[in-house]
Amino acid sequence: MSTNTIEPPVPGGAQLAAPPNPHHERRWLALGVILIAQMMLLLDATIVNVALPSVQADLGFSDDTRGWVVTAYLLAFGSLLLLGGRLADAFGRKNVFIVGLVGFAIASAVGGAAPNIETLIAARAVQGGFAAVMAPAALSLIMVIFTDLKELNKAFAIFGAVAGSSSAIGLLLGGVLTDYANWRWTMYVNVVFAVVGIVGALALLHNSTEPNKPKLSVPSTILGTAGVFGLVFGASKAETDGWDAAITLASLIGGGLLLIAFVMFQKIDRHPLVPLRVVADRNRGAGLLTLLLGQAGVFALFLFLTYYFQGVLGYSPIKTGLAFLPMMVTVAVVATLTQSVLVQRLTMRAIVAGGLIIGGTGAALLTQADASSHYAAWVLPGLILAGAGIGSAIVSAVALAQMGVEPRDAGAAGALNNVSQQLGAALGIAVISTFVATANSNYLADHGSAAVVDATVHGFTVGYWWAAGAFWAGAVLTGALIRGGTRFHQESGQPDPLDEIVGGLI
Known part of the structure; x- marks a missing residue:
């Protein structure tokens, strides 16, 4: 356990080093x-x-x-x-x-x-x-x-x-x-x-x-959660009921549409x-x-x-x-x-x-x-x-x-x-x-x-x-x-044309 101590003044008005975090x-x-x-x-x-x-x-x-x-x-x-x-x-x-x-x-x-x-x-x-x-x-x-x-x-x-x-x-x-x-x-x-x-x-x-x-954001939360739920639930039902089962298709299609709506809503939501x-x-x-x-x-x-x-x-x-x-x-x-x-x-x-x-x-x-x-x-x-x-x-x-x-x-x-x-x-x-x-x-x-x-x-x-x-x-x-030349120990500071295109789309 650390203890608080009073340090003596530093000659010449020098500033003490910040204590370690x-x-x-x-x-x-x-x-x-x-x-x-x-x-x-x-x-x-x-x-x-x-x-x-x-x-x-x-x-x-x-x-x-x-x-x-x-x-x-x-x-x-x-x-x-x-x-x-x-x-x-x-x-x-x-x-x-x-x-x-x-x-x-x-x-x-x-x-x-x-x-x-x-x-x-x-x-x-x-x-x-x-x-x-x-x-x-x-x-x-x-x-x-x-x-x-x-x-x-x-x-x-x-x-x-x-x-x-x-x-x-x-x-x-x-x-x-x-x-x-x-x-x-x-x-x-x-x-x-x-x-x-x-x-x-x-x-x-x-x-x-x-x-x-x-x-x-409540609307974003509902759309995002329901969309992912639909995809995961649909995939689970496909494994047991088959891909052509009504519940499988409804879940997958519904989940996909909700996620599309979710992405579009993120563009206008003040708190995405x-x-x-x-x-x-x-x-x-x-x-x-x-x-x-x-x-x-x-x-x-x-x-x-x-x-x-x-x-x-x-x-x-x-x-x-x-x-x-x-x-x-x-x-x-x-x-x-x-x-x-x-x-x-x-x-x-x-x-x-x-x-x-x-x-x-x-x-x-x-x-x-x-x-x-x-x-x-x-x-x-x-x-x-x-x-x-x-x-x-x-x-x-x-x-x-x-x-x-x-x-x-x-x-x-x-x-x-x-x-x-x-x-x-x-x-x-x-x-x-x-x-x-x-x-x-x-x-x-x-x-x-x-x-x-x-x-x-x-x-x-x-x-x-x-x-x-x-x-x-x-x-x-x-x-x-992956951008060419990207390395694990550094981040690229160069803009990439594809990034600008994607950013403009979304």
Whole structure:
């Protein structure tokens, strides 16, 4: 604890040096607190996946209902992110961050004690809502804590590495808790994370406010939230009901139209939920596009590999989690190398596009795995290459999509960052799952019902190819968008003609 002391006068009337800023001195500890919270949020996107069979056996619900344990979280998380980002800007980032932690902990405790599926799904939805409040605040806190650009880049690299590997860690932790404790601990463990985060936030963070605090616009909030909800809900229904189902089409079309109206309204709204100046930059747009397409590929791989390990190779939940461990390690190692070595030698275009190409190659290798394949033959190399792609391209995109944003818009930019990831995950899983199901059905029709295992593997192979396609499409598009010569450790001060065109349009 610091103490106040009286300093003697300085000879000659010289001014005393300003006392050190304790918040700045403890900035790396503060980053640790933010990482704990962010890991908790991303773990929950996957931690329940491997526990679902145990949850279903305990609470007794149908297969159709099972998916909503995951979907309820992603639906609330994705649709409320835009609002959550503006709350952080309007009411203080530390305040909103702590409120999110407290709410998430309470919802997790209720979910862990759930006596029936209805309570569990409701708790998951509330978790997602508070995650949407907390996630943008976490990213905007990093931007105001780290004032040195090189340190900010390093902080974003660490943040991205944690974000990139958290989903895989969730699979491992979910398997350990399910095998050695109980599925309910996949919920209760969040309370531990949250308590650590709350204590750390109270001790290490300070509430930053902007002189020109934004006000919340009710019309913008309704349009933005409803639009994202429609897209995520429609994608979820497509996975279960099909793309031609009335509810799927109505949700997707309605969500798309609402988002178009939302963008148009931001041009005339005095207090826009997402100021269009936040997206009027081709580098930032490339970062958001990388997150959208990259997460579509990543989450599809996680889903189909989990089914492949347990359903085809017969792995236990914990063995399934351990199978993802090489990917986690690769993400962390490559993210560190990217921040310390690659950014000094390569442009952002080379890092992001190259990483997406490598990630797509990893997904392509997975297409060679069948029911008799050894893990080390095709799966392990594919996981390592996919992890390398995540550790370079997607980790860098987190920073690219946030860099150069005005402090007053930090929360809104953080929300867009997270919206891109959530939409990518939801749409990627829904779209690619449809192709997988169709390929599975066609294989059974051609080879008979006895070829169930082969049909399953064939479906997964199609899914891996589509995941690779998402990576490679991202490489082409972002390679064209990122300004030439842009480097991670500096910001370009030169105006770009395409930026001026985009700015004029929006």
